Amino acid sequence: MRLASGRPLGEFELSKIRRHQTQNEPLIFERSSLGKIGYQLPPLDVPPVDADEALGAENVRGEIAGFPEVSEVEIIRHFTRLSTWNYAIDLGLYPLGSCTMKYNPRLNEAVARIEGIVDAHPYQPQTLAQGVMRIQQVLESYLSNITGMAAVTLQPAAGAHGELTGILLIRAYLESKGDARGVVLIPDSAHGTNPATAATAGYKVKEIASNERGMIDMASLEAAVDDSVAALMVTNPNTVGIFEQDIARVAALLHDRGAQLYMDGANMNALVGVARPGDFGVDVMHLNLHKTFSTPHGGGGPGAGPVAVKSHIEPFLPVPRIREEAGMLRYDHDLPDSIGRVRAFYGNFGVLVRALAYILAHGGDGLRNATLDAVLNANYIRKGIENDYHLPYDAPSMHECVFSDSKQSLYGVKTGDIAKRLIDYGFHPYTVSFPLIVHGALMIEPTETESKGELDLFIDALKSIAREAETTPELVLEAPQTTRTSRVDETRAARKPIVIWEPPADGV
Amino acid sequence: MRLASGRPLGEFELSKIRRHQTQNEPLIFERSSLGKIGYQLPPLDVPPVDADEALGAENVRGEIAGFPEVSEVEIIRHFTRLSTWNYAIDLGLYPLGSCTMKYNPRLNEAVARIEGIVDAHPYQPQTLAQGVMRIQQVLESYLSNITGMAAVTLQPAAGAHGELTGILLIRAYLESKGDARGVVLIPDSAHGTNPATAATAGYKVKEIASNERGMIDMASLEAAVDDSVAALMVTNPNTVGIFEQDIARVAALLHDRGAQLYMDGANMNALVGVARPGDFGVDVMHLNLHKTFSTPHGGGGPGAGPVAVKSHIEPFLPVPRIREEAGMLRYDHDLPDSIGRVRAFYGNFGVLVRALAYILAHGGDGLRNATLDAVLNANYIRKGIENDYHLPYDAPSMHECVFSDSKQSLYGVKTGDIAKRLIDYGFHPYTVSFPLIVHGALMIEPTETESKGELDLFIDALKSIAREAETTPELVLEAPQTTRTSRVDETRAARKPIVIWEPPADGV
């Protein structure tokens, strides 16, 4: 018996059912059918132009092979269905360590779409850009107050971009002193962007081993800092969630030897309102507005990575800088020492707007309270599972706690398996196998967003999984069982990469 | 071993896992915890007032027992999670017969939220309401053009409300002629709102049996129309999806005998641009803007049920009417014969805005093409399953086709079971067991929205289910198996109704 779709009946059920409805949406290219359109344009109110004449026939393309041809409702359904295959903060706890997945207030989406802001053009006359310039100026001032630094640039598009900007600033500063030096020191616990950044900025990277307490080892630092060292990049609290207690001494040591201290501010959610890097002796640092200041992560950006600096670095900041004279704001491009631009225009402005809205909503005290709650939540989880998972460093945790899978790996269960099993319990996993100094790390950052109720469910899930690891490891090793997509074969993806869709050979 | 949540570990997995994440959200009341807040208010900029003094202590309430206390993120998660338990047009075919579940363009949501429209107040000076009045006037004129009627009122809030308005109009008209009469005739195929409406308007209802072709039986109508009859309420195309071919003769007969013809316009999606009720001899009719004109159904409203009338009925329309003088619009309240208001203010204005946007987007020809496609789709489905299901009436189908479960019921499978099984195939079911003249009806209305691809999948699903009904009826009888919620016990709900949440006896 034939089916309307042409498939034999037997096959049918596979084609649509997959646990529940809307789970079998094809790629948009597979949905396309000749001549369908979903777009609208007003009729042209000027004479049409012959493209071949205007551009020269050789410059005019034929049709874009394979490009989608679908109707509006198919578009709505396609992306709506795909969206249901995704986990998100809006659906529950998202404890990715080091990512600060906090709630993204909807207000900020509304604010960023206000007419006059969302449609501002970077080249519109400054007399007609006072509002958008004011937003930058106010945000800069709040961020320098929060970090305890002298000045802030909002140009970097994300944290790693901020790191690059920061290291280039240090380089320019040192050069102005006569020697840019050649080495950047980085603790072995650091995030991958740190060494990658140093290299991009033309520095050699030397790793500093952490001590048994998960902190920078002063001795090895002492030994490492010679006059080839331009800077140390330190994350504080570090990636093990521990505050670097010697940070002030570290700064002093570096400064003694003509080096600078760069701080990766990705973990500022542990410090805002409680302590200021500027007071630690930090010379340059970046912030991740999409972490600490809650701009939506959007599946992986856009973010913003403002860089805050001490006054001796200020002359080197990217052009342009905002200046105020008699209540009027203007851009100053005349900065002979500037490292130049790190991005066109004024950074991810729409993200800056959201971050400012977040700061205004919290106010100074509210920001500090968020910090307190974030640290409380992390410690509550730590306490909740400390008997079930191995804690490699017992130093006090700040905004996140890092465990290891050493207990579970006795039964062949690794951190990656535990993570997948968490999915079956309805949670997004923690960060897996980072930082590198912890073998089989479970890096858990709940943020202030979570209520005790959600934390308890999460703790229960981890306890339950710990028990499963002992009693029924296969349950964990085969997880997730409850999702549309079962365990994904990442090795296969890398072996023979398929990164774009291609029409089936038979041209169907 | 105790869990953080206090539950013994054994229980745990039940509590969160249910096929996949976010499927165990409790009621908002169960989420509440003392003192939590999710609201914000600006500080009061005037002196506070003592409520007891201002209103009298006896008028001031204590706290609202049981009312929610939750944070903003909990609110977002609560409703986002609940939303994922719902099927919708945005997720796929929604072939509810008689409901015209067509795609709801997102544009119309944007349009209805434009400042100056969304914040207009019904009592603002008419000089400052010209825009919103113009929207009504233009929509009225388009709807009268589409229906071929002389005038339109936009006040009714939904179809049934439009029916009531229409019957009251007929009553007022007949009264003005001297006798309101006492009976309204309604075909046995009619939607339940028709008899309910007639009764609400103070009429007795007499049913007219349909003939073997599913249409009004002229003979029994002849017999039924005497001078006690105020009107006949007919749906055209009728609820079996068949055009009432004798409609003009029906009208003539009624008019001969001093009665009026009311048309239920719920099925106008089969006629727009192709035929106009005004040309059939219809005196009064309603439209469902949330059906034919695609305003979102919103889980059951809001809708709008404008009523269109011939000129002899116009004087009786609800107050106020919009009049234009020298380009200025004004409301005319001075209508001595009007039946009065059927709703405060100007009806579901926001819905009217969306409907006008829909009409403007389609234009006259576009509306007609939508009609053609809607009828084509219904007939394509009919053709696709006519060998698998019993077709009670073989008259040509318009916008919907109605089958019966008589073949499947041989195996104990009823239309309700087939509907539930469709859910497993990823579709919303058709309308079940309506119209009443078809025993075990499957009432299928795809609308113009659906592509051939989606229709084919739907046809395949129904074919496959027909086969299951023969070979593995239990599969069908126990459906749905693939949803978060399995078959719901509706009998139990009605036996001892629980319609509001109450705190558990132990006060927990």
Place this chain on the structure above:
Amino acid sequence: MLAALGIESIEDLFASIPECLRYRQRLAIPNGRSEYEILDYFRARAEEGAKGYASFLGAGVYRHFRPVVIDALATRGEFLTSYTPYQAEISQGVLTTIFEFQTMVAQLTGMETANASMYDGSTAVPEAGMMAARITRRGRLLAARSLHPEYRQVLNTYYRHQDLPIETVRYDRDSGQIDLTDLESKLSDEVAAVIVQSPNFFGLIDKTREAAELAHRYGALLLVIFSEAAALGILEPTAEADIVAGELQSFAHPTSYGGPCVGVLATKKKYIRQMPGRLVGQTVDADGNRAFCLTLATREQHIRRAKATSNICTNQALVALMATVYMTVFGKQGLRELAEQNLAKARYLADAIRANAGSLVFSGPFFNEFVVRPGLGDSARVNDAALEKNVIGGLELGRLYPELDGALLVCATEVNRREEMDSYAACFGSSSRRI
């Protein structure tokens, strides 16, 4: 697809429509426009409105702050583009929120049960009245003159053709509340229900308890109506009421020129089978998990046909969802603080107007609305002066209440800023100069 159907053209499918009934012209509707042109069209209409004006209009439709999360959630396709949850297994999202809605409405109104929504306040009233008539098997209704005039108009339209005569009960000229002597004089054992609004149309907390006592003495029910839901945050519910019906627009929807709104109807448990409209009930699914579904459908038109408790089918589900989100956001504390802010703003404005020679017409306690008479000049002058300052003044009552000609119904909510109120109050003085 045509091939599959064995036809040449789609037109063939319309063969069953007699040729003489086919429409052969083109609709007199311009060609389809792109979304950008349509946005422009409506923006142009919006410019013909009152953009950027401050406003002191209430009178049944109220301006309140609306948390942005309401639209963020209500525009999710799963809510926006679904329909009445006939198929419970894939409609638990809507069903659960309606169940929460019913619960919150009951909690707010102090009733034991509430339905899934009515069209709006004005249509909820006649539905409640018919319900009362069914319960008492009586045929007369008494409605306070201080019930919203447009609600009364709707009531008349509904009842004109049923034998449900309505009589109006006067309000006390001093207090503005219901005239209890007049009420008593009109009560009899033919009266099904007494309909009282509180806060009433004049913004006054009305004597619902006294009215209830009288009504019950004659075996009639008391129907309590409200159009400003914000008052429920602070107003003691009338425990003696038999049915509470009203309007929740304040909790959900922008003024939107008066619609869509969302009507509510709440009552005692014992009357549940007499209620109009949809009801969501709790039950279990085949696995024993809690689930919800539409219930007591035997009251409704699609089962009961001509004997149904109402003809309502589509209601206002999405607006009810918005109200549910709103009530959740404000919650226990927020609704109270909201009400207190309204109370304070309205009193501030009333005092400011008094200071400008205006005088309150009624002595009863008011919530966020009050009736005022300019001391100098008339209401029209005051509002004209206000318009010149981009302020829309209160409602002139002359058309609706001839006896109150020259008086204004003025509303102030939490959205009205102090400066706006000062500016409007000044018009009561200023306008005088122009006499």
Place this chain on the structure above:
Amino acid sequence: MLAALGIESIEDLFASIPECLRYRQRLAIPNGRSEYEILDYFRARAEEGAKGYASFLGAGVYRHFRPVVIDALATRGEFLTSYTPYQAEISQGVLTTIFEFQTMVAQLTGMETANASMYDGSTAVPEAGMMAARITRRGRLLAARSLHPEYRQVLNTYYRHQDLPIETVRYDRDSGQIDLTDLESKLSDEVAAVIVQSPNFFGLIDKTREAAELAHRYGALLLVIFSEAAALGILEPTAEADIVAGELQSFAHPTSYGGPCVGVLATKKKYIRQMPGRLVGQTVDADGNRAFCLTLATREQHIRRAKATSNICTNQALVALMATVYMTVFGKQGLRELAEQNLAKARYLADAIRANAGSLVFSGPFFNEFVVRPGLGDSARVNDAALEKNVIGGLELGRLYPELDGALLVCATEVNRREEMDSYAACFGSSSRRI
């Protein structure tokens, strides 16, 4: 929770921060505000802008119609509030859309592969340059002077401290396209890549094919850059290009004062392991169903650390999603019609300006932007006259190109109405009168 942790106050948890490093003051940030006050604050800022002005600015950031569905979909929490899809099993939504994004970018650019996005066009260029250096193991770059000046600034910042000297290649003073003789003179076997933008900063279709031929002759790669994606709908992709990098803002995001944007980087399959940034690849899950995941992570910083192809981590996923929706909405036909409308509008405006004594500075074929010199008066006068009519004129080139002082870079897209263009063109005449 404090009890569970056995502490008195949350402060105790911060004991590990040395007392001397604690911040004991209150932040100099005003108390938290309600969402209504915050909306007011930003609306006030918006009023200090150019609301309601017509504009002829482009120069790297373009005004285009944005289908309403883009935001309707991109604001769904499942997309908006998720992060980089590290956990493939619960991130198939984002992974699938990125895979579609990569595919569409490849289709548009005529390349074989594309990554998941870069920050923007300006940062995609140096990343592409470093990639070319890795591939060719060479250390010089040649960049056309007609590459967006701010892109060139970023390029300089990135390379200043690497031994990647950049030389600028002149543009032909007549055609405005790259000066091929100058290019050839600067080419050598030390050159890693030649960077040409097309349409270039002056809006001109540039000689990418000729440049490719020259570059390849010297074993250098050709990098083709674009900042106006709308041109891709009609412009023949440069098959000879080795890497294509650019900006997709036109397809996704409002101008938003220049950000967020979305950079793209596409190339030949053989270079895939040298690409910077995230890549999504196709694979299967344990049940054999097609699935997607992040792949070739060995290129990236979190695995390769100092040896990574780039330090990028967070990219522009949400804007890439918007672009994916945009490209899907317009599709095959729409992108073509869009490009044709831009072509027509820009030509109409150019002619209108010529008719008002303005003259085109370059003879090369332009897409929707062109450089024009007022015949009478200077560019400043023209734009001042325009501002008086609420029109923002083209970009004055003096600051960026001293040799073009007094000239304007004028852009017209499908959003510019004929009347707007007439009104701006008139300024070229009118301004003369004021000399």
